[in-house]
Structure formats: structure tokens, C-alpha cells
Amino acid sequence: MISDVGAGGSAPFVTILCEGANDVLLLRRTEPFFESFGFKLKCIECGGIDSLLGSASELVSRYSVKGPVVLIYDRGDIRSGHIKIIRSLSAGIAPVFCVPAVQKIEAWLMADTNALYSAFGIRYKGPFPLDRIEDPKRFFLHFCRVAVRKRKRSFLSKESDFFRAVARRWELERARPNNESLDRFCKNFIRKFK
Numbered sequence: 001m002i003s004d005v006g007a008g009g010s011a012p013f014v015t016i017l018c019e020g021a022n023d024v025l026l027l028r029r030t031e032p033f034f035e036s037f038g039f040k041l042k043c044i045e046c047g048g049i050d051s052l053l054g055s056a057s058e059l060v061s062r063y064s065v066k067g068p069v070v071l072i073y074d075r076g077d078i079r080s081g082h083i084k085i086i087r088s089l090s091a092g093i094a095p096v097f098c099v100p101a102v103q104k105i106e107a108w109l110m111a112d113t114n115a116l117y118s119a120f121g122i123r124y125k126g127p128f129p130l131d132r133i134e135d136p137k138r139f140f141l142h143f144c145r146v147a148v149r150k151r152k153r154s155f156l157s158k159e160s161d162f163f164r165a166v167a168r169r170w171e172l173e174r175a176r177p178n179n180e181s182l183d184r185f186c187k188n189f190i191r192k193f194k
Contacts, residue, residue, distance in 0.1 A: 012091035013065035014039040017059055019052050019073060021045055022160065023105050025167040027072065033172050033186065037193045039067055049077040053085045064094035068193075071096060075181075076103035076135070097189065102181040109166050110143070111175035111182060119165035120147035131180045 014034045016027050024043045031041045044059065046052035052073060071089060078086075078100070095123050101108050107130040110116060116124045116170045124143065133139050144162040176183040 003004075011038055011040050013042045014068050014070060014071045015044060015063040015066065016072060017044050017046055017052060017056060017063075018071075019046060019049055019077070019105075022163045022167070023072065025164060026105060026109055026170060029167065029170045030172050033189075036190060037189075042066075049073055049082065053082050056085065056089055058093070060089060060094050061176045062098055064096065068095040068097065068189075070099055070185075070189075072099045072101060072105070073161070074104040075100035076137075095192075097185065099185045100181060102131040102179075103134065104136045106140040106163075107131060107133060108175060108179055108182045109163065109170060110136065110140055111177075111179035112166070112170045113178065114168035115171065116143070116167045116176055118169045119162075122147050122150065128178050130178055130182045 007019045014037075016022060016030075017060075018027060023189070027043050028041070034041050034046055040065070044063075046059075054072055060071075062160070063069050070108070073082075073086075078170065086098045091098050110124060111130050113124045116122075121145075130136065141159060141162065172182075176186055
């Protein structure tokens with residue numbers, strides 16, 4: 001699935017390659033950050049880590065002529081064979097950022113605690129930074145189910161509903177202080193394009 005955010009003009013693109021549909025929902029919320037550097041945002045869902053890394057070289061070649069390419073993957077999904085691919089992409093000529101969401105993208109999602117509260121009606125109190133959670137996806141789903149059990153949000157029932165409820169309220173600048181891998185990526189991008 002390819003989705004363009006923004007329209008018209010000749011501004012360069014930042015193309016984000018990511019694993020799945022939930023990632024795209026969240027990453028579209030980063031659009032103002034990239035626009036502040038004069039980039040339009042394009043998100044490409046690749047259908048899982050194997051598909052992402054299997055097609056990354058071809059996608060980087062295709063999209064790097066339009067601007068920087070950001071490969072965002074869940075570090076928790078990486079296996080030893082994947083590391084060689086990531087290193088070769090990072091060492092290439094094209095402007096490629098290989099960005100691990102530590103351990104999963106749900107840690108980035110939960111980092112905006114205001115969005116969590118707005119979506120579920122209960123406060124997240126830690127641990128911080130969220131990179132320290134061993135299994136953020138499981139932790140996130142548990143947090144959501146507690147909210148449902150406490151009848152704060154009884155209309156939500158599926159994982160995709162939970163993710164979507166937070167993603168549509170999520171703001172990058174509120175999330176950055178609570179997640180080191182997200183903040184590190186933003187700082188590296190700023191350093192490169194300031």
C-alpha cells in the first residue's frame with residue numbers, strides 16, 4: 001500500500017518504509033515534523049519485517065531520487081540475517097535512515113501519554129522511557145484491556161481499534177521525551193537536514 005500525504009508542488013519527499021498498516025497510521029502523524037524541513041511525506045507499508053527488508057533495496061533505489069528514505073522496523077522482530085541487510089542499506093550512497101523502534105512501534109505509540117489518556121480514560125504511569133519495556137505490544141494490549149475492564153472504553157475490542165484510538169490523537173513532540181529511540185531518530189534527522 002502506498003499513500004501520499006500532502007499534494008502538489010515540487011517539494012522533495014521523505015519516504016518512510018515500514019512493516020504494517022498500524023505503523024502507517026502512526027507515522028502519518030509525523031507529517032508536520034517533516035514538513036518543517038520542506039519535505040512531503042510518503043508512507044509505504046511493506047507487509048511485515050521479511051517483506052520490508054526483502055524489498056528495501058529496490059524501494060530505496062526507487063524513492064531515494066525523490067529525497068531521503070526512512071526504514072522503520074521493530075527491533076524486536078529482527079533476526080540475525082536481517083542485520084546484514086540493515087547494515088548494507090545504512091552504508092549505501094542513498095540518504096537512508098534505518099530506524100529501530102525499540103522494541104516495537106507500540107512503544108512509540110504509548111510514549112504520548114496524553115493520547116493514551118484521551119483514548120482510554122486512564123493514566124499511564126510508567127516505566128519510562130518506554131524503550132525499556134521488553135514486549136511493548138503485549139504491554140499496550142494489557143493497558144487497553146484494563147481500560148475496557150474498568151469500563152473506561154467499552155466500545156473498543158480489537159487490537160487495531162486500540163491502536164487507531166491512540167494513533168489519531170498522537171503527537172510527536174509529546175512522545176519524544178518518553179521514548180529514546182524516537183527522540184534519537186528525530187535528533188539525527190534534524191542534524192542531517194538543519
